Amino acid sequence: MNLIETRGVYHAYKTPLGPLPVLSGLDLSIPESSFCAVVGPSGCGKSTLTRLIAGLLIPDQGEVWLDGERVKSPRKTVGMAFQNPVLLEWRNILENVILPLEIVAPSMPRKQRVARAMELLEMVGLLGFEHKRPSELSGGMRQRASLCRSIVHKPRVLIMDEPFGALDAFTREDLWQTMRDLRAAEPFTGVLITHDLRESVYLGDQVVVLSDRPARTQYVLDVKLPDKRPLDILYTPKVSDMLHDLRDQISIAQNRVEVA
């Protein structure tokens, strides 16, 4: 079953110069418990797509479906993670991770909230750092805490908008493996916006390439790799072929195809 579907989505922003069409005829199907990576030219409308799925924006035309219901308002069942983890400095890491539970599950006993947060912090390797302030952690550690916060309330969908974009290459690869382990342990369906093709293949079950603005689905790569992927898999001929394939599609989207 598809947990997320968009059908014929058209959306334009109102600007002083007139409407700016950003998405046009966009169809997308994301099966439950799968991970969809979305790539495309800069400014093509990737973040706009995430806002539509989360119900933060309503499309001018077309439909967005989540879990069998048409999306018409913001959803509690959607968690979001962004490039800059906005953690509250006056709260320690544990209290930051607990925050969504205070809003979504106010009747949950504190003991249970703490247990849930600690379970996730252990999973991402932050046990022992729960009483630190955000500024006492490295960028990678803050992003780990932010990921815990975005799934602490067990959302059906986790939307990530370039969550690893600000990290150095080695930390980013560590986080990819953390994300892989979180996926194995938690039941969410993932939508990942990224500019990194290796990241898209390592984490995705499918990679959707959007065309230039106004974006539509230009190409879908079915990533047929084992769920438990070692990082080394990125250096295999099979993945190399996939990366070439995606690179070609991005060139087409950017209108930069070289004629041999």
Ligand SMILES: Nc1ncnc2c1ncn2[C@@H]1O[C@H](COP(=O)(O)OP(=O)(O)OP(=O)(O)O)[C@@H](O)[C@H]1O
């Ligand atoms: N609220 C808004 N009002 C007007 N224009 C907007 C608004 N939000 C985004 N845009 C414009 O819509 C287009 C698509 O923006 P969006 O952020 O969805 O693209 P993106 O693919 O995520 O970009 P990037 O790859 O640079 O992160 C851009 O040209 C952007 O300037």
